Amino acid sequence: MLAFPIDKLKFDEKGLIPAIVVDATSREVLTLAYMNRESLAISLEKEMTCFWSRSRQELWLKGETSGNYQHIVAITADCDYDALTVYVDREGPACHEGTDSCFHNPMFESDTRKNFTMDGLYELLVGRKAEKKEGSYTTYLFEKGRDKILKKVGEECTEVIIAGKADDHKETTYEIADLAYHIMVLMVDMGLTVDDIRRELASRHIIDHKIKQEKMTGDNQ
Numbered sequence: 001m002l003a004f005p006i007d008k009l010k011f012d013e014k015g016l017i018p019a020i021v022v023d024a025t026s027r028e029v030l031t032l033a034y035m036n037r038e039s040l041a042i043s044l045e046k047e048m049t050c051f052w053s054r055s056r057q058e059l060w061l062k063g064e065t066s067g068n069y070q071h072i073v074a075i076t077a078d079c080d081y082d083a084l085t086v087y088v089d090r091e092g093p094a095c096h097e098g099t100d101s102c103f104h105n106p107m108f109e110s111d112t113r114k115n116f117t118m119d120g121l122y123e124l125l126v127g128r129k130a131e132k133k134e135g136s137y138t139t140y141l142f143e144k145g146r147d148k149i150l151k152k153v154g155e156e157c158t159e160v161i162i163a164g165k166a167d168d169h170k171e172t173t174y175e176i177a178d179l180a181y182h183i184m185v186l187m188v189d190m191g192l193t194v195d196d197i198r199r200e201l202a203s204r205h206i207i208d209h210k211i212k213q214e215k216m217t218g219d220n221q
Contacts, residue, residue: 006040010082016052017084021094024073024087025198026119030094031102033062035084047072049086068092118184118194125188141185149189152182 011017016034023030033051035043039059042050046061049070053060063069070088077084095102109115128138141149156179163172187193 002044004077006037006044008081009040009077009084010080011037012082016054017082019049019051019084019086021049021070021086021088023100024089025202026195028101028119029103030070030088030090030100040084043072043075043086049088063091066092066096068094070094118180121181122184122188122194125184129188138185141182142189146186146189149182149186153179153186156182 009017015036017036017040019033019035021030021033022028033049034054035050036052039050039052042059042061049062049072051060051062052058069091070086071090073087073089075084075086093100095104097104125138128136129142132139132142141152156175159175160172160179163175184194187197
């Protein structure tokens with residue numbers, strides 16, 4: 001559903017507007033591209049990203065040659081209406097170099113303000129399984145195998161229940177973190193990814209949204 005007309009957007013002197021493309025599930029920034037009125041209209045009609053190539057001076061439907069299509073979930077304009085954020089479900093990598101995101105060249109990271117992410121933790125665990133670091137608890141779990149990992153998941157579930165029943169917020173937070181870590185170890189051991197879980201949760205959100213709509217429709221009849 002189009003919330004406002006394209007004419008409300010402010011294109012630059014070359015008739016272009018920057019479009020920041022973001023993975024709708026992981027919220028990872030995939031690329032920065034440009035759209036003109038025609039490519040934006042095509043994007044809205046097809047619900048697939050279409051850009052204007054500044055180097056080739058032509059329209060560019062993402063995935064047309066590579067098969068790495070980007071299906072549009074939502075588009076948001078900034079406060080000045082001169083830039084767009086495009087949320088997509090992607091098929092394959094976003095970058096022509098074969099990486100998920102075009103932004104894959106680290107330049108700087110603060111030593112005191114490092115950004116923790118579940119994806120970062122997952123990659124660390126994958127690394128521990130591939131190259132087992134001596135003395136690492138994660139390595140110990142992988143070496144002991146699936147039964148040991150499952151046993152720890154069960155133990156941490158119990159700890160969460162006990163802390164939650166006691167209404168102890170600090171302890172519950174601690175135990176949930178322990179549980180999340182051991183679940184991610186299990187995921188790595190089974191070959192499940194964070195994106196697998198995101199997609200499953202996203203599918204449930206869609207189903208829940210449809211149920212709510214149906215209920216509201218029934219209530220109004």
